Amino acid sequence: MKRLKNTDPAHDVLGYERQPLDAIFNPETVAVVGATERPGSVGRTVMWNLISNPFGGTVFPVNPKRANVLGIKAYPSIAEVPERVDLAVIVSPAPTVPGVVRECVEAGVRGAIIISAGFRETGPEGEALERRVLEEARRGRMRIIGPNCLGVMNPGTGLNATFAAGMARPGSVAFLSQSGALMTAILDMSFQENVGFSSFVSVGSMLDVGWGDLIYYLGGDPKTRSIVVYMESVGDARSFLSAAREVALTKPIIVIKAGRTEQAARAAASHTGSLTGSDEVIDAAFRRSGVLRVERISDLFNMAEVLSKQPRPRGPRLTVVTNAGGPGVLATDALIRSGGHLAELSQETLQSLDGLLPAAWSHGNPIDVLGDADPERYARTLEAAARDPESDGMLVILTPQDMTEPTATAEALTPYARGTGKPVLASWMGGQQVAAGVSILNGAGIPTFDYPDTAARTFTSMWRYTYNLRSIYETPELAADDETIDREAAAEIIREAREAGRTLLTEYESKRLLAAYGIPTVETRVARSPDEAAAHAARIGYPVVLKLHSETITHKTDVGGVRLNLQNEEEVRRAYREMEASVGEGFDGATVQPMVSLEGYELIIGSSPDPQFGPVVLFGSGGQLVEVYRDRALALPPLTTTLARRTMERTRIYEALKGVRGRAPVDLGALEKLFVRFSHLVAEQPWIREMDVNPLLASPERLLALDARVVLHPPETPEKELPRTAIRPYPNQYVWREELPDGTRITIRPIRPEDEPLMVKFHESLSPESVYMRYFHMMNLPQRTAHERLTRICFIDYAREMALVAERRNPATKEREIMGVARLSRPAGLSEEAEFSMLISDKYQRRGLGTLMLRRLLEVGRAEGIRRVTADILFENRPMQKICRKLGFSLRRDTEDMVMKAELDLLQPVS
Template sequence: MVSRKKKPTNSDPAHDVLGYDRQQLDAIFKPENVAVIGATERPGSVGRTIMWNLVSNPFGGTVFPVNPKRPNVLGIKTYPSIGEVPAEVDLAIVVSPAPSVPGIIRECVEAGVLGAIIISAGFKETGEEGARLEEETLREARKGRMRIIGPNCLGVMNPLGGLNATFAGSMARPGNVAFLSQSGALLTAILDRSFQENVGFSNIVSVGSMMDVDWGDLIYYLGDDPKTHAIVVYMESIGDPSSFLSAAREVALTKPIIVIKPGRTEAASEAAASHTGALTGSDEVLDAAFRRSGVLRVDTISELFNMAEVLGKQPRPKGPRLTVVTNAGGPGVLATDALITGGGELTEISPEAMEELNAILPGPWSHGNPIDILGDADPERYAKTLEKAAEDENSDGLLVILTPQDMTDPTETANALVPYARSTKKPVLASWMGGQEVAGGVSILNGAGIPTFDYPDTAAQAFNNMWRYTYNLRGIYETPELAEDEAVDRERAREVIEAARESGRTLLTEYESKELLAAYGIPTVETRVATTEDEAVRAAEEIGYPVVLKIHSETITHKTDVGGVRLNLPDEAAVREAFSTMKSRVTSEFAESDFLGVTVQPMEKLDGYETILGSSMDPQFGPVLLFGSGGSLVEVYRDRALALPPLTTTLARRMMERTRIYEAFAGVRGRGPVDRKELARLLVRFSQLVVEQPWVAELDINPLLISEDRFLALDARVVIHDPETPEQQLPKPAIRPYPNQYVTKGETNEGEEFTVRPIRPEDEPLMVKFHESLSEQSVYMRYFHMMRLDQRTAHERLTRICFIDYDREMALVAERVNPETGEREIMGVGRLSRHGFVPGEAEFSVLIADPFQRKGLGTLLLERLLEVGRAEGLSRITAEILMDNRPMQKISRNCGFTLHRDLEEMVVKAELDLRQPQAV
């Protein structure tokens, strides 16, 4: 009982991303007819330059100038308005003054135009009135299905298709790299330079202020473009973080995305914000966001295009170990310094490889890495060394360095390396140092797909970028362990926060903070509240001396600043004295109502590592997590790592690995090793707290005591948002958390109970077993063709199925506990995938394991999908079903779908308008 989605042009049919045969953005990148609104003959004007670029670069369509004041432009008949153009127009290029643009877009929508590029400036970058114009323009576009690039942009180029819809001076060379830029001036400079460097592009986009089409839209579109092999981005502001992260995370798995983002310094950040009219957040947080989405960030323009070439031509290294082959010692040392400084490692040559190298190299060779094969190395020695080095299982990549010496033949050496470089699955980079003498060898290597660098340190830096890119992607898509959340009491957490809100507070007491942590299974030190001296003494005696007293207050944030923490109190007298002193100091410096008593805790032995675990708000990305060395000198040591929530166990481990204290967790100076797997699960639960409790603004556990036998939150501070804040205005995580609201119960028509819940990355092993239960007929009905089991269960494929962002796709699984084995198993999967470029529309698919078919499960999953669709604000859901798949057709009809036979494609098309009232 299955239905399937239409296979996209450049995608595995199992990926479930549906687009139309002609996507909306095709109207911009591949138009058949183009109108230039504001076209003119005036020399030097933008309107004239765009007209000339369009007509002098044949894109296969017709150009219609629109100008009510001229009979023709460049000898081409003009039309007074877009509505009078005598053909369907795909793309309108608008160069009219900003105040006229909303009306122009209204006319375009009425004329059925699907795409627009607004070149005009004068929008939000100019202030409040410009922002209002932008909002009005977008409202008009939304009345139809128009998508807009700009305003305040240079335009769009598709060199492969012959489209130059820009006012740049020249058409770019065709190539396979897409370049997106938020700076028109930088774009033109790079375009000019590209002719000297012989660099080509598949598409060039000046994004402007991203009124409508943003980074996410463009990355998705170019990700589906088979002619684009890599995407490079010059970014000044990230725009909608969720859109960018969602698209980048998905596309980076198959195509490298390299970004240069200025603003690492405070001064640069301010300049960028002023230039784009957008807010910028912490640069450290931006780095964390790029890591989380698999984007490679570089620091220079040359790196931007170098890495696009390297990642496009060479396999990705599995790790950071580089083998350097050189005919001179100095360049090898330079490469080593750059490699180690950048976080890479030199390969430790294996005994087997060492033996083979000794057999082919002269006695004085370096006998280590870098492998110095001496200045008289001929092409054969280079080739044999590369062959043996590539076979070394310890090596993740190779760098071959050549310096021109009297005995060196750069050209023949390059020829000798080509076949060996192609035979290995490891990346091979080269540095042919010199000028004209090595030019022939450089040309041969580049032609063979071996990136060649002028200097060895630049090559080593490129390798570091390569393995880091691979490392980040692996962290995103590595199947995590399941962090069971039976201990999580979300209702109790909400009660704690609600009590503070109802009293008008933004600060939780320490006792409340620890109650909140405990609700998410985070171990806290025993804490009791005492409002009088006698109560404090009684609590201390029950806990056992020595004890710790801390001020219990709803208003005092940092207790140590007012002497509000007393440690190691040995007896009743000490407890009474501490209580009295604290009360006296607080009531003298603050109001009497600021002192509510004390908390009493056992004096824990600090026999572990003091760490900090916290969360704070970033203006762009919402909640951000921090982990690192803690204690009173946390600001001094600054040993910390940032990450965006929510975490998986894999991402939690990666976060910890970026700190120096993590190395100590293996056990040092007589201390046993920390249970790092359990610590990762604790971080996962902490991240759940942060994203599931949106009223939490700041949360610090400092110190979180970590030792070989326990984890313990000794102190906690929680700040919540102003209780008067409307809930819809609370900051949202940049990455959508697991949607617990869609977890429901169900039962088959035979009474067997199961759980319906959104899919999660940890489900990959269960999905393997699920596919093992499918018959050939079920597979054919779902995918419209046969697919082998090993194809369906490949990790690369299942990552696309299980690792979803819950915005673009929502997948529900029906899960039960097998009564015979006691193990969890997936009975069926239902999926909603949004149409990539059509807001509010999605397609559904349902696949039921053979043992559970004809038990009502398909109907229930489809009904749940429709409930999710309504909750997510979808307006229309569709599907394509094989004509032979009558059970799925019946289910769809019973759920309210209208069915239409498509005899040309031999499918039944199902469609449901969710805006129509539900049948009662």
């Protein structure tokens, strides 16, 4: 795969010359280890599939007991194959596989498909066997698909490295499956439905190559327009989410995830030997990565087709055009139940339709054009309705009545397949009478459905896909300046509890922890005696609340550890003594707090770990009946203000927070930022196992944490085994306060999504020469500052790339401004290599900033395990060449690309 020249991180091409997975998908030489002629054997079927579907390469059977297989000379071992092997397809018994992989690594084989079964799905012995296989593979740079898989097809080249009975047709859909049996059923169905594939991959137990690797690879494959996945377990959650978030922007990723019910989840775990987490968390993860989840196997390919043929809707409002009332009602029910809305027709559209349609038309949406509608009436109605700005998509329904012309009507609609700028779907209901019309519509790019309710649900899924992507990349607000968060104070609170051997923070400690992250808490004082409690109450002011202070008891109300509305000193003293007597062991005193009026809404924010995705945060209705109401929404931390709002919107309480029945609304912006800070607390303090704030009082006047509970991981837990967030949090360890040689004070830190407005101003400060030196061509300001482009620059995955910005406070305006940007990007699949780029604002050039930023960027590279850093620099960009030489790069002239090639081995010390 030839790498395309690209110097703009907003348009990275995922295809690099000879990616590691090229050895699997585009091999020139294939060895079948375990090839045989025994009828009905996997070894024979794989050999036959490879040689009967020419892929332009050579096949070598490997079998120490045979001189030839299917008429082709066989070799006793991979080492004796006369050519270097790109791909080894291993079908030998499981106990032999570690030895085979060792021989492959020694022979320089770069890819393997292990079809053999008998690994982790069989239990502990199989898991141990897998570990040995992976240890052998890691001795080289060999990538493995499987074990326990069907194999891999590349229909575009003719590669069929599977034991399936047939070869998939070429097409634009990549199909990945964790079930080989399901793949064979889909393959058989595809011949009947005339569905083609760009790749057909059975992933097996994903010992090495996982979802993330495959999604990255297919994201750079020009033949692939969409990726559909049958998934039983997620595997490496961080890798999957990282790849999906990037690729979903340009190619739809549609997943059917088995295991929605508890029983099905257990079955999936047994089948794959993997852990499966809460289905609610899976939904949250898919939303966070832009993946579209569907519930039916048929929907996988419906959505792949629809999203490849039609534009995505900008909103959830659908206009239905029909020649029969009943199908319109069915479509409406399905639309509303799936979360869509009927578009409200504007007065202009209603007047236009009055002039087009008979007087008896429905005068609303659905637009009933009546049973005698001819092709022209359909077409003109669709055109008029599509112009309505209140509509986000169109569904055209036709039922074959006596006067209906299904074929001619389909022909009349073909000009609107793309011309409206909105998705157009069709449901031609019937059989033979409508078959020709269905064919015409599909050929024109208008997807058709047998039933209108299916079409309506499909539209809602399209909108959900758009909505999720928009949520990820909508520019958020900054929730808090770094100066307002005291991370070290939070870590110290946790450290002291761990050193004392405790896993439970007291309420007092929990509130101090929240306060360190800028979350407002009710004033809380600890009393160790009735006298001390009375003294605290006097200083706070009556009425007050007494709550149990304990290092061992989790739920205070269960043991009578809460006394409310105490009006005077006598009541405080009596309440303290009664609490001490009723609680007994575990009583360490009481906290004294002001009695806060609960005028407002009781909310809960919380966190707990998921076995696959690590810490998960929760928002919902709080109070004592939180488990009964179960009004909640989950999300993966860390959040932005946009993601926080999207999470809150999925709860019923959210509507009340906006103001109902004369009540003033809660400050939703402040609530979003509080939730964001909470998510950062969860993400940045890994020793927290569980945490909830309940209730969080939300009123128009204030937000206040009234109670908090924090549980830590056991002290004996190895730090490397603490659950990590599925999405890497903001890397605060790479924040430096610096001073330039001229005394200018700056901060160098990783870029963040909230920086988009600052990046716009940064680009406004650049000269044409600086732009040309960075991008190797001219790029005008509107191009450079387009939201779609800046999202790719600011919304980065810190696990795959790092961008540092240098910023300062403008002395005159006190506003932050970006002075320069430096980026380190890892090509997919090449984790130890990275390419750097840098751009400095003109007024800060030649002031030492470039050298300082590149030095810090190389420090990041070392810390992230990168061994080799490269860059392409224009011949005339001598200042950049000078900086590179100063920091130890070697430079060589490349006259073909007209650039200087800079390279640095990070194992060497930086000067």
